[in-house]
Amino acid sequence: MGTIELVSRWSAAMEKPLKVLIIEDSEIDALMLLGHLRHGGYDPQYRRVDTAIDLADALNQQSWDIVFSDHNMPGFSSTVALEMVRAVNADIPFLIVSGSIGEEVAVAAMKAGAQDYLMKGSLARLVAAVDRELMDAEVRRARRAAERDLLAREEEFRIAREVQQQLFPATSPATAGYDIAGASCPADETGGDYFDFIAGPRGEIFVVVGDVTGHGLGPALLMTDVRAYLRALVLSNRSLEDIMGQARHLLVEDLGTDRFISLIFAKLIISSGGFSYINAGHPAGYLIAPDGSVRNELSALAPAVGVDAETQRLVSAEVSLGKGDLVLLLTDGVLEATSPSGEEFGMARAVDIVSRERCRPSAEIIGSLFDAVRRFSGSGKIQDDITAVVVKCLNDTPTC
């Protein structure tokens, strides 16, 4: 008896196409099964096989929507067929259609991954079984695809987190008269937060806090660019505007059209307490006086890098840090942390906490701020990276 047929000869008008693999030694039985499918509104394109060799070939040649298998065939069985099908496709519906299959065999087949079994003399429920199994298979496929995507995303974020963590300075600058600290806490979906302390050629300290838009590996890699450019450019002894302008020029090429970087780039002159800064589209920083009041707001005076390209002039501003003064720089992950009721953490709350904690060491101030953000978020999980830098000009004698 012939073993292979590939036939599609029925009208497909208004019928659902179905690629059917039939493992069956009887052409008549196969035809009967196809009759039921056509009557049920399907337009089957089918291949009939009845040996392991032909089944392997059929599985190699193309994908199938559904497999029907007789149980007993000369030299072949549904048990072996099921193993072969499952080896190449875990999701494809496999239905046993047999003239005689014992209950034990049927149960074993279901345990091995067959979806259903039908008796050849009673195919009335065939179409309903096919409808159901195709739908279930689609659900299984979608779930597997979602699981694969999730794993891929988790892996990307894991790598992004590793990249990001490598960028942060391992230690804070040990500078007499100042207590400088920074910290960043990544969210599950790592964003593009970045901070850095760079020792300048004249003993000054450059402080950077930035945020690349987006999440994952792309922003993390862009941060490596920002870090490298700024670290190299500060050695050039040029002005804050020149360094930032050159960095912006280099970064714009890397950013593409859908990303930008908000950044505060500041320089602290240790001897004078001069704190000059460029705020390019970043949330304002704050200078908090020894009495806890806000003395200055270090607002954005230029758009973020990547917005309006290089048409906007970079303008720096300067404040002077006296003893007991404190500068707070944040990223929007702190400000936009959301409570379960939908309220945002906001700058006022952040400034209030830092103001209250101002007498503690800078690292502890940041720790208190992050704890408050986590508590505010409710679940303990933050939605976005949170990053903060605190620069304190120390008092000779603590006043609080």
Next chain:
Amino acid sequence: METNAIDQKAISTLQELGGGSFVVQMIDLFLAYAPKVIAEARVGLAKGDLEPVIRMGHSLRSSGRNLGATYIVDLAQSVETAGRAGKVDLLPSLLDQMEQAFSCAKDCLEARKIEMGILKPADGDN
């Protein structure tokens, strides 16, 4: 036996599933296939090879059911059972009966085709 050789309900089911052309296709396939496997079983039995005998019993059991050839189905079951059990002495008689049953079924199926207006009497020897 001839009047009961084919269960009309099975033919009606085929008609319902795929119309007259489907009935013809199934009948023609059966009429071409059954004598072939019966002949193979004969040859096998003569050589003492039961495999084609069992295969004939197995396949006619289900394909005969599709066409309502109930007597063929019963005989096919007996052939398959005897073949698997190695009861060779039962098989010659069962094959004789199968040939007779097929002859009756063939007449009956061709008559059905004529009754249904699918096949003209003059074409009956196809």
